[in-house]
Amino acid sequence: MPAAKAEFRSAQRSRRRADAALRTDDDAARLSASFAEQASAWLSTVLPTDPSSAPSVACYLNAAVEPPTAALLQALHDQGGTVLVPVCLPGHLMEWVFWHPGIEVRRSDLAPVDEPVGPGLGFQDLFGADGPGLDAMLLPATAVDAAGNRLGQGGGYYDRFLATLADTGHDVPLAALVFEPEFVPQGSFAVGALDRPVDAVVTERQWRAFGK
Numbered sequence: 001m002p003a004a005k006a007e008f009r010s011a012q013r014s015r016r017r018a019d020a021a022l023r024t025d026d027d028a029a030r031l032s033a034s035f036a037e038q039a040s041a042w043l044s045t046v047l048p049t050d051p052s053s054a055p056s057v058a059c060y061l062n063a064a065v066e067p068p069t070a071a072l073l074q075a076l077h078d079q080g081g082t083v084l085v086p087v088c089l090p091g092h093l094m095e096w097v098f099w100h101p102g103i104e105v106r107r108s109d110l111a112p113v114d115e116p117v118g119p120g121l122g123f124q125d126l127f128g129a130d131g132p133g134l135d136a137m138l139l140p141a142t143a144v145d146a147a148g149n150r151l152g153q154g155g156g157y158y159d160r161f162l163a164t165l166a167d168t169g170h171d172v173p174l175a176a177l178v179f180e181p182e183f184v185p186q187g188s189f190a191v192g193a194l195d196r197p198v199d200a201v202v203t204e205r206q207w208r209a210f211g212k
Contacts, residue, residue, distance in 0.1 A: 002187050002188060002189050002190045002191070003188065003189050003190065004189075004190055005151060005154070005189055005190050006154070008142075008143065008151065008188065008189040008190075009142050009143075009151060009153070009154060009189075012142040012143055012151075012182060013065070013142065015181070016065040016066075016142075016179070017065055019065075019179070020064060020065045028068060029071075031067075031068055031204055032068035032069070032070050032071040032072070033071045034204040034205070035067050035068060035069065035071065035072055035177060035202065035203075035204055036069075036071035036072040036074075036075045038202050038203065038204065038205070038206060038207045039072050039138055039175065039177065039202045039207070040072070040075055041207055042175050042200050042202055042207040042209070043055075043057065043136055045209070046135075046136050046173040046199075047135055047136060048135065054080055054081055054082055055081045055082070055135040055136070056081065056082040056084065056132040056133050056134055056135050057076050057081055057082070057083060057084070057134075057135060057136050057137070057138065058084045058085070058086070058096065058134055058136070058137040058138065059072060059073055059076065059083060059084070059085060059099075059137075059138045060085060060086060060113075060138070060139070060140050061073075061085055061105065061113060061114050061115065061116070062140070063112060063113050063114075066140055066177075067140070067177040067178060067179060067202075067203075067204070069138070069177070072138070073085075073099060073101075074101060077099070077100060077101060082098065082132045083098070083099040083100070084096040084097065084098060084099065084121070084126075084132065084134070085097055085099040085115070085116050086115075086157070086161075087108070087115045087116070087120055088108050088109075088110040088111045088113075088115070088155075088157055089110070090110065092155060092156045092157050092160055093157070093160060093161075094157050094158075094160075094161050095120035095121055095122050095125075096120065096121045096126055097115070097116040097117070097118040097119070097120055097121070098116075098118060098119075099116055103116045103117065103118065104116070104117040104118075105117065111153075111155060111157070123161075123164055123168075127168070127170065134170070134172045135172070135173075136172065136173045136174075136175070137172055137173070137174050137175070138175050138176075138177060138202070139152075139158055139174060139175070139176045139177070139198065140152070140153065140158075140176070140177060141176035141177065141178050141182070141198075142178070142182065143178060143182045143183075143184050143188065143189060144176045144178050144182065144183055144184070144198065144201040145183075145184050145185060145186045145187070145188055145189065145191075146183075146184070146185055146186040147186040147197060147210065148197035148198050148199065148200075148201070148210035149186070149189075149191045149195060149197050150176045150195070150196075150197065150198050151189050159194065159195070159196070162174070162196045163194065163196070166196065173199050173200075174196075174198040174199050174200070175198055175199060175200040175201065175202050175207070176198045176200075176201055176202070177201075177202050177203075178201060178202075178203060179203060179204065180203040180204060180205050182203075183201055183203055183208070197210065198210070
């Protein structure tokens with residue numbers, strides 16, 4: 001029987017804290033670089049190939065024990081793309097802020113994460129005539145199973161955003177970042193009817209795409 005979401009998520013968080021406690025600064029830097037390499041490899045398969053294009057990619061600022069994104073965010077910026085990072089809003093909603101190196105960040109009032117400071121784009125701003133749109137998304141997760149089911153943090157922020165994407169017909173490629181042991185067999189955790197699977201999983205060792 002699959003484990004309940006809360007139970008499985010709690011076990012994953014405990015393992016993450018234990019692993020993070022043993023990680024040196026050099027380990028963390030190497031880990032960040034490895035995630036950037038694997039995520040960039042996946043992105044190369046889904047982003048526009050026109051060299052003059054400036055793809056728009058959503059990513060996240062990692063919490064202390066999450067798969068690190070610092071090197072990935074820097075790489076996306078250096079490649080000339082538009083980088084968007086989420087900010088939590090009341091009602092478990094999100095808006096998006098343009099990210100660049102050195103941007104001011106502050107602790108969210110709604111979630112245990114740091115967020116960039118700047119003008120936010122709501123859904124209509126993001127996909128409006130003058131908005132950047134989205135060419136790909138890199139999502140946080142606590143686990144991904146072999147069918148592409150993503151276990152989030154439990155807040156529902158991404159679930160609501162992904163549901164709005166689907167309801168409005170925006171087919172944005174999705175990849176979830178997890179540590180290698182968090183890519184688990186199908187059926188390891190419960191999946192609800194509203195849970196949207198991702199197109200790929202990215203770990204520090206490799207990336208894997210799922211068939212649609």
